[in-house]
Amino acid sequence: MNRRQFLVGSTALSFGLAGFSHAQSAARALPLPPLMDLTGGIDGRVPLMLAPSNHDFGNGAISQTFGINSTYLGPVIRARQGQTLPFDVSNTIGEGVALHWHGLHIPGSVDGGPHQEIEDGATWSPDVPIVQHASMNWFHSHTHGKTARQTYNGLAGILLVEDDASLSADLPKTYGVDDFTLILQDKAFNGAGEMIYQLTGEVFEDGFQGETLVVNGAIAPLTQAVPSGLVRLRILNACNARFLTLSLATGPLSVIASDGGFLASTVDVESVLMSPGERYEVLVDMSSIQSNGLQVDLDGGDNEGGFLASLFGGGTTLTALTLTQNGDPGFQGSMPNRLANLSPPNRSEATVTRSFELQMDTGADLAALAFAWGNICGDGAMAINGQPMNMDRIDEEVRKGDKEIWRISVDDQLHPFHIHGCSFRILSQQGAAPPAYAQGWKDMVHVEEGWSEVLVRFDHQATAETPYMYHCHILEHEDCGMMGQFTVT
The missing domain is CATH 2.60.40.420 (Cupredoxins -  blue copper proteins)
Structure with missing residues (x-):
């Protein structure tokens, strides 16, 4: 048993094995998140109420949770390319919260990063433009130092983007x-x-x-x-x-x-x-x-x-x-062959290369600074390129429209890396070609060994007041300081 397996096992034992036995019980019916279909038009502002609640996960016990228009999680929002979604995000969870639109190609001013925290009792009203092609996106807490706990407790939902091609597709x-x-x-x-x-x-x-x-x-x-x-x-x-x-x-x-x-x-x-x-x-x-x-x-x-x-x-x-x-006649189309026009990514088109090292073992010297900057990591700290997250520091400045190569490495473990405000193409993942299913448009790449490289371009502005984030998507690592921020101008 290696060290990582031991740590996972120790955590399992500390929580008790009741959860594992629950997973072996008889099958239940799949619950469907409520659908909020906006593709036919939008009548007024779209309310999203973030609130504390109680939820039964199916074991008969009542758990304290957060929900978005629900007792746990949020709706499936279905929108169409070309729409602007006028959200009213109301926060009543008892503490500040930021709500990030993960995967959307939108300006930093409406991205929902940690600089846009909503005070308890307040409402944030972003007008979110939908400009990208059909894709599955989601929204979740992105509160500095609290993302992991708030998302785990239920602050997450789905945002499906449709376009003419997806709506007419077989x-x-x-x-x-x-x-x-x-x-x-x-x-x-x-x-x-x-x-x-x-x-x-x-x-x-x-x-x-x-x-x-x-x-x-x-x-x-x-x-x-x-x-x-x-x-x-x-x-x-x-x-x-x-x-x-x-x-x-x-x-x-x-x-x-x-x-x-x-x-x-x-x-x-x-x-x-x-x-x-x-x-x-x-x-x-x-x-x-x-x-x-x-x-x-x-x-x-x-x-x-x-x-x-x-x-x-x-x-x-x-x-x-x-x-x-169930015996009912369903969708009788054939398995599709051609889906989208995607040419291979061309690394020679990049004019800038940036490198990011995700660091778990930063030593004790950075711990006090990380804590002072709002990172929650016990007695330690995590960093990217030697710096824990600092809300007052811009780590990178990007020029709008330029194609860039971002190279990501780690000092330990397997990490997922996410970049706000864009989709990218993976050039290499862990030093090798990505699997065929990951060779389309992505906003997530993972790395453990070697380098992972992506070809990316940013088409929307993000100022120093509302910058974009890049970070490890292990949410506790993000809260620990394994995150940076950048502008696009």
């Missing part, structure tokens, strides 16, 4: 019938079945990792009846820190889209590795099969097995969602 698109949004999270529960979140040295080190898989706010395994034909799953890894490996019980995963939109063509793979914050869309063919299961490996594809595998005598793979054909 793809499943009937929400809750053949088109499902899946928000995957890992949770810890105490002996009474109540959701818990605790910060320890191990959690600061690895990020918070619970041992119970939750889908759309309900403990897995879950089940959903579907018609025959193709079924579309739009999947978000909304875990604080856990990488997830997805597969199907029968047949390959047919991936059609990544973070920033459609791939060039459907990619059939045995499994997909999803880092925290990543999104993928897949098609499941139910035309000649009675049932199929979406499997999730909670070890994120760790071939060494991990602590739970050794403890229970097996792996930590769970059939999170079983799709069962």
Whole structure:
């Protein structure tokens, strides 16, 4: 057992094993987040109420949570390219909160980063322009030093962008019938079945990792009846820190889209590795099969097995969602071949190269500074290029419209890296070509060994008053100071 496995195992034991036993219970019906469909037009401002609540994850216990227009999580907002979304984000959670539109190509002034914290009892009213192509995006807390806890407690939702091509495409698109949004999270529960979140040295080190898989706010395994034909799953890894490996019980995963939109063509793979914050869309063919299961490996594809595998005598793979054909005629189109026009990224087009080293082991000298700058990391600190996050410091200045190469490396562990305000193309991931399903538009890349490199261009302004962020998307690492900020002018 290596050090990282031991730390994960120690965290599991400190929370008790009740959560793992919950995951083995009988399948429940898949809950559907409420759909807020704005594609047909917008009548007035769009309210999003952030509030404390109580939620039953399906084990009969009542947990204290946050919700957005709900007891836990938020709606699935469906918008169309060319619209401007007039949000009224009201905060009543009892503390300040910032709400970030993860994946949207928008100016820094409405991005929802930590400089746009909403005081308790106040309302933030951004007019958010939707300019990008069809894509699956999400919104979540981005409060400086509090992102991990607030997101874990429920401040997250989905924002689907459609365009003329996606609306006319021969793809499943009937929400809750053949088109499902899946928000995957890992949770810890105490002996009474109540959701818990605790910060320890191990959690600061690895990020918070619970041992119970939750889908759309309900403990897995879950089940959903579907018609025959193709079924579309739009999947978000909304875990604080856990990488997830997805597969199907029968047949390959047919991936059609990544973070920033459609791939060039459907990619059939045995499994997909999803880092925290990543999104993928897949098609499941139910035309000649009675049932199929979406499997999730909670070890994120760790071939060494991990602590739970050794403890229970097996792996930590769970059939999170079983799709069962109900006999109704469904979407009868064929598996798509051509999806989007995507030429390979050309690194020679870049005029600037920037390097970012994500650092976990910064030593004691930076800890006091990191704490003074609002980073929450126990007795330590994390940094990028030797500097913990400082709200008063601009780390990079980018010129609007320039193509740049951003190179990311780490000193320890596997980290997901996110850049605000853009989508990019991955040139290399961990020193090698990215898998075929990650060769489209992305806003997430991960790195553990070697360099990961992305080709990026920023088309919207971000000033020093409301800059963009770049950061590790292990949320506890972000809160620890593994984040920087940049302007685009």
